[in-house]
Amino acid sequence: MNRGYTTPVTKITENDFESLVQLALDEDLPAGDITTDTLFAKEESCTAVLLAKEDGILCGLSVIPCLIGKTKASLTWKNALEDGAVLSKGTVIGEFQGSLVSLLKMERILLNFIQYLSGIATNANRVAKQYPNLLILDTRKTLPGYRKLAKYAVYTGGGANHRLNLSEMAMLKDNHVAKAGSIQSAVQMVREKNPGKQIELEIDGISQLSDAIAASPDIILLDNFSDSDTEKAIQILKEKAPKIRIECSGGITPDKLNFLSKFDGIGVSMGYLTHTVKFLDISLDIK
Structure with missing residues (x-):
């Protein structure tokens, strides 16, 4: 069943968020990271895990490879879960290996995307799960530039999509x-x-x-x-x-x-x- 009035947003590709990722990098790193660049050597490496700290629905993982590519980071990412996965406190979402400096520089941007989209998916899931006999629809009340991502998150959580834009x-x-x-x-x-x-x-x-x-x-x-x-x-x-x-x-x-x-x-x-x-x-x- 397609949950929506028009074609629902069942997936997102790099074209849908590449410009947002670049904007976030330009905003956060206009001239490097003073703290990280001062305290850590470029060759230092690490292992890090993305970890759920509360219950919810996961969304936004496809942003990670784009972020790694944009920063040309010497990092590998291996996800243990997919978007739509049910999270509980302590769930490991995936693992990074590689450059510590690169990871520290992208940490806040990465978390902003995934925490935000997972928050929307969790919001939609709670409502849709409680009222399964209703078609729970989103609206166009979204942050500029984030429309498709937000609607994807609603759909991922079990909600339905209203029209994506005025043309549909x-x-x-x-x-x-x-x-x-x-x-x-x-x-x-x-x-x-x-x-x-x-x-x-x-x-x-x-x-x-x-x-x-x-x-x-x-x-x-x-x-x-x-x-x-x-x-x-x-x-x-x-x-x-x-x-x-x-x-x-x-x-x-x-x-x-x-x-x-x-x-x-x-x-x-x-x-x-x-x-x-x-x-x-x-x-x-x-x-």
């Missing part, structure tokens, strides 16, 4: 409807000019529901509906328009999902998955 599918909001003159006109105009593209229509009140159903978009988004209006709208949609997918949104956090879990199969979009993230505690232990 149409979402009609109040400003768009106002410009078109009506819900019917807005949906029709987009459909005529973009055949084959999915159309999602956002409504913010139950009074718009009849017009929304008549316009027949692919998805109707109930934005910031009260519990009672949500229940009423979903009942009407399932009876009168069973082919239209239903999504709920509007500041939804995990504590608000108990009510929505009454309705099997609906989508719930949550900026929370990517903008309320705690880095997963992962350390680099040099032996």
Whole structure:
């Protein structure tokens, strides 16, 4: 099952993060590492393990070979796990061997990527696992440049991907409807000019529901509906328009999902998955 409205982000390649890795290196090492370059000889070598310090879901390992390549480090990396692995405190993720100086210089950058993406994957996993009858969707509320990585992390954790960008599918909001003159006109105009593209229509009140159903978009988004209006709208949609997918949104956090879990199969979009993230505690232990 593809968990998403469009093509989900099931993998990432170096092209997706190479520029971010280079940006991180330029940011952190504009003129070397004063501490490391002063205290350690270039020829010193080491063995180090990447270690989980708390429970979670692993994500972001493909950044490591890119980082090694960008720094031309004399390092080898052998991973013991793959992205999506379930971590517990003390789990060894993989091992480095080689240049101690190179490893110390890239340590913070490496951990920033993996802790951040693993944090997102863990966030998504907790929610998706607790509410398996809901399609837990991410949003475009991501850090600039990190969109694809963040959505990959959501998918890795068991969540689902909404549209990756504005080009993948149409979402009609109040400003768009106002410009078109009506819900019917807005949906029709987009459909005529973009055949084959999915159309999602956002409504913010139950009074718009009849017009929304008549316009027949692919998805109707109930934005910031009260519990009672949500229940009423979903009942009407399932009876009168069973082919239209239903999504709920509007500041939804995990504590608000108990009510929505009454309705099997609906989508719930949550900026929370990517903008309320705690880095997963992962350390680099040099032996």
